[in-house]
Amino acid sequence: xEVDQVKRKFLKYVLGGSLTALAAMILYPIIAYLKPPKxxxxxxxxxxxxKVNEIPNDSSIMFRFGTKPGILVKTQSGEFRAFEATCTxxxxxxQFKQDIGVIWCACHNGKFDLNGRNISGPPPRPLTxxxxxxxxxxxxxxxxx
Amino acid sequence: xxxxxxxxxxxxxxxxxxxxDIIQFAAKKYVPVHSHSIWYYFxxxxxxxxxxxxxxxxxxxxxxxxxxDLAFESIQYIMTEVQFGWLIRSVHSWSANLMMLAAFIxxxxxxxxxxxxxxxxxxxxxxxxMLFLAMGFGFSGYLLPWNELAFFATKVxxxxxxxxxxxxxxxxxxxxxxEDVTGATLSRFFGFHVAVMPAIFTVLLGxxxxxxxxxxxxxxxxxxxxxxxxxxxxxxxxxFLLRDLLFWLVVLNIVALLAVLFPWELGVKAxxxxxxxxxxxxxxxxxxMFQTLKYIPAHILFMDGEVLGILLFSAAGLLWTSVPFWDxxxxxxxxxxxxxxxGIFALVYIILLTVLGYLE
Numbered sequence: 463x464e465v466d467q468v469k470r471k472f473l474k475y476v477l478g479g480s481l482t483a484l485a486a487m488i489l490y491p492i493i494a495y496l497k498p499p500k501x502x503x504x505x506x507x508x509x510x511x512x513k514v515n516e517i518p519n520d521s522s523i524m525f526r527f528g529t530k531p532g533i534l535v536k537t538q539s540g541e542f543r544a545f546e547a548t549c550t551x552x553x554x555x556x557q558f559k560q561d562i563g564v565i566w567c568a569c570h571n572g573k574f575d576l577n578g579r580n581i582s583g584p585p586p587r588p589l590t591x592x593x594x595x596x597x598x599x600x601x602x603x604x605x606x607x
Numbered sequence: 608x609x610x611x612x613x614x615x616x617x618x619x620x621x622x623x624x625x626x627x628d629i630i631q632f633a634a635k636k637y638v639p640v641h642s643h644s645i646w647y648y649f650x651x652x653x654x655x656x657x658x659x660x661x662x663x664x665x666x667x668x669x670x671x672x673x674x675x676d677l678a679f680e681s682i683q684y685i686m687t688e689v690q691f692g693w694l695i696r697s698v699h700s701w702s703a704n705l706m707m708l709a710a711f712i713x714x715x716x717x718x719x720x721x722x723x724x725x726x727x728x729x730x731x732x733x734x735x736x737m738l739f740l741a742m743g744f745g746f747s748g749y750l751l752p753w754n755e756l757a758f759f760a761t762k763v764x765x766x767x768x769x770x771x772x773x774x775x776x777x778x779x780x781x782x783x784x785x786e787d788v789t790g791a792t793l794s795r796f797f798g799f800h801v802a803v804m805p806a807i808f809t810v811l812l813g814x815x816x817x818x819x820x821x822x823x824x825x826x827x828x829x830x831x832x833x834x835x836x837x838x839x840x841x842x843x844x845x846x847f848l849l850r851d852l853l854f855w856l857v858v859l860n861i862v863a864l865l866a867v868l869f870p871w872e873l874g875v876k877a878x879x880x881x882x883x884x885x886x887x888x889x890x891x892x893x894x895x896m897f898q899t900l901k902y903i904p905a906h907i908l909f910m911d912g913e914v915l916g917i918l919l920f921s922a923a924g925l926l927w928t929s930v931p932f933w934d935x936x937x938x939x940x941x942x943x944x945x946x947x948x949x950g951i952f953a954l955v956y957i958i959l960l961t962v963l964g965y966l967e
Contacts, residue, residue, distance in 0.1 A: 484856075491691035495666055499688045 508604035522558030545589040646716035656706035662734035663699040668728035673797035675790030697866035722825035728931040758877035895960035
């Protein structure tokens with residue numbers, strides 16, 4: 463009787479172990495397959511957006527920074543401010559609202575002032591600022607490291 | 608403690624679903640044991656391969672792009688960039704071929720053992736329809752990589768549909784999404800392959816499996832009338848089921864070996880303005896029809912040879928599918944050699960023409 467119990471236990475472990483190994487062998491490639499490969503997008507450090515006199519005061523333009531959207535605002539006094547245009551609340555893309563002079567997110571009525579600070583609505587953090595560099599007539603935007 | 612949780616879990620569901628009937632059913636289910644019992648496994652094997660097709664097919668959908676410009680590239684991406692992408696695609700292709708083979712074996716074994724006879728006519732018809740659909744799956748899936756072979760296979764295949772009198776031309780345009788094989792054809796075949804046909808197939812499969820469960824396994828004609836004392840049976844659960852699973856494991860290993868040792872080729876991207884490559888062949892399960900069409904002379908009496916061939920194959924398919932209705936002798940429980948001869952003829956014909964097709 464004693465031996466039978468040992469045998470039974472042994473077989474249980476062998477069978478259980480084999481089934482576990484089989485399941486792992488099938489699941490590993492499946493899980494690895496589901497993980498999307500990294501998209502090879504060149505890391506962007508700065509982009510040229512346009513020329514200084516092409517953009518009127520108190521207006522904005524949207525631009526592409528790598529894979530992300532960016533927003534460049536020219537204030538009433540002619541200063542340039544640039545931010546990552548992704549709202550810090552839930553990833554919507556913000557816009558410059560000229561009539562109230564703020565950067566506004568249409569999704570949940572989030573508002574940011576022209577320094578990127580979250581001033582009303584649900585956004586928890588300020589917008590991520592970019593550095594604006596003026597070289598001659600050209601406007602460049604780069605990441606703040 | 609552990610046992611208790613399991614029991615609670617089980618009870619919760621049992622109170623809502625009432626497993627009793629199912630357990631009763633499974634406990635009372637017996638599978639006949641006789642010299643032809645081996646054929647009982649092939650339906651299950653076909654089902655298992657179909658399950659593999661569903662799983663790997665959905666996985667391929669995650670990365671596949673069904674358009675003229677991107678289809679080939681997206682499969683290239685799957686084969687080279689995605690982890691184990693080559694494996695998933697190869698399994699999908701190999702398992703498709705093995706599924707066709709298993710389905711043919713299943714169909715012929717049912718035919719020769721007369722398992723289609725009353726009351727299993729509906730099971731037979733749904734099975735035949737699934738076999739035709741499986742061929743459709745193979746044909747439509749073949750185009751999706753948008754490579755040279757696929758492109759010309761689709762041209763030839765849809766052209767064959769086009770020669771059928773009266774309905775041929777509209778059918779050709781329906782299949783191709785226009786006059787020629789283009790990106791529109793690819794979009795259609797993609798839609799058929801992943802949406803239309805799976806939907807129809809699922810319904811047929813449901814009917815097929817429910818009927819098999821309700822009616823049990825058919826017994827061969829000579830065996831059926833034996834006294835109960837001479838009949839051997841095996842409990843379905845767990846004895847037959849475990850044997851089923853063992854076969855599935857063997858099949859899984861065959862699929863894995865084939866996929867690993869012979870990864871499916873992608874070939875060259877289709878160019879609609881390039882000539883067809885030499886030695887172009889259809890998939891093996893279409894070969895016997897393809898080869899027949901080659902042998903038929905261009906004109907027979909007042910008809911085009913091709914048209915006659917296609918009509919003959921259609922008629923043969925219809926006759927085969929309706930065998931439970933005209934095989935009166937079997938229905939009366941008498942032995943009929945004619946059915947055997949017809950089956951052997953079909954089998955030999957298919958094998959012979961397939962071999963000839965590959966020898967050429």
